[in-house]
Amino acid sequence: MQNTDVAIIGGGLAGSIAAAMLGRAGIKAVLVDPFPSYPPDFRCEKLGSSQIALLSKTGLAEHTLPAATLDGEVWEARFGHVVARKPSDQHGIMYDTLVNTIRTAIPADIPVVHARVTGIATSADRQKITLSDGDEISARLVVLANGLSVALRDMLGLERPVISPCHSITIGFDVAPVGREAFDFPALTYWPKRSSDRLAYMTLFPIGSAMRANVPVYRQMDDPWLREFRRAPEATMRALMPNLQGMMGDFAVVGPVKIRPADLYVTQGHRQAGVVLVGDAFATSCPAAGTGTDKVFTDVAQLCTVYIPNWLATGGMGAEKIAAFYDDPIKTSCDARSLAKAHHLRSLTLSNSLAWRAQRWARFVVRLGLGTLLAIRKRLGVRSASQRSAVPPQPHFDAATR
Structure with missing residues (x-):
């Protein structure tokens, strides 16, 4: 004992x-x-x-x-468009x-x-x-x-x-760029355009040298869509998320696709x-x-x-x-x-009531506005730094010289 x-x-x-x-x-x-x-x-x-x-x-x-692994920056996409590129301190770890x-x-x-x-x-x-x-x-x-x-x-x-039985299902896998060494973004979060897609969002983030993907959806475990995702994940992702190809370029799902349902x-x-x-x-x-x-x-x-x-x-x-x-x-x-x-x-x-549709559009407008503001500030910061570097250094006189 x-x-x-x-x-x-x-x-x-x-x-x-x-x-x-x-x-x-x-x-x-x-x-x-x-x-x-x-x-x-x-x-x-x-x-x-x-x-x-x-x-x-x-x-x-x-x-x-x-x-x-710290991502450092995340691109946010809503309705098929990148609306913000902002600093991020998310840490990826298995x-x-x-x-x-x-x-x-x-x-x-x-x-x-x-x-x-x-x-x-x-x-x-x-x-x-x-x-x-x-x-x-x-x-x-x-x-x-x-x-x-x-x-x-x-x-x-x-x-x-x-x-809440099978409240959500999360899909996890690694993705890799095809024909180049890395994606253009350090990390990416993509929110859906249509409630009928039953997609909460997709998030891509680095863990070590790999780019990890988590895709939470609201479906049942016997939904044929999940079998189709396992069979052809790249094609299913492109069909689910408009303009994803434009953000990611050619990509491939590498390694196993894991699916985890969650009851509350x-x-x-x-x-x-x-x-x-x-x-x-x-x-x-x-x-x-x-x-x-x-x-x-x-x-x-x-x-x-x-x-x-x-x-x-x-x-x-x-x-x-x-x-x-x-x-x-x-x-x-x-x-x-x-x-x-x-x-x-x-x-x-999932909800298509007027109130929930308004919330989705409000989030899009707010994120787009914040993203635009961040981009303007970044450009102004770069321009200001360039102007400072263009000013010739002033001569320095120490006390002995004076």
């Missing part, structure tokens, strides 16, 4: 950050995950400025970002690289057990975890960070009613003694809305900096302690924003 204060089940993004944060804070913890190295998984593939700000609160941003990089920040005195959890018994005092290798762990608190896994959910009597759910029956859920183990988000890492970083930062130290300072681990985390205003606000953004983006993409 291994004894610890906190047992973290699941070594994905949430679990690995929790292990690193608790270890750095000097809190005894054990991380349980069957994979010595996190395997390739089609999930989060880039971090924006808001996610980086949240990651900084965990103390792991400086450790993580060197493994990512999910397994992100997780494995964070794992290297886990202090050496935090044991990482490579096994599956086959049993769990919870109480208001201590929790017992049974592993697939026959070992057991006794902990004051269990942090459940095992994502979409259902086995422990059933053991603990948790329920996950689906709020929020766990029920979770206010239990001795166990707390974070990330997807508690509630899912829509990948198209890009709020998954917001939720993970917020959950883990609040849990590890505010609640776990306070919980461990007093005896017991009753349900009333655990409930305080779920009622945390920062967490609940983040969860609400994530859910609202998921539904807003879907309606903005």
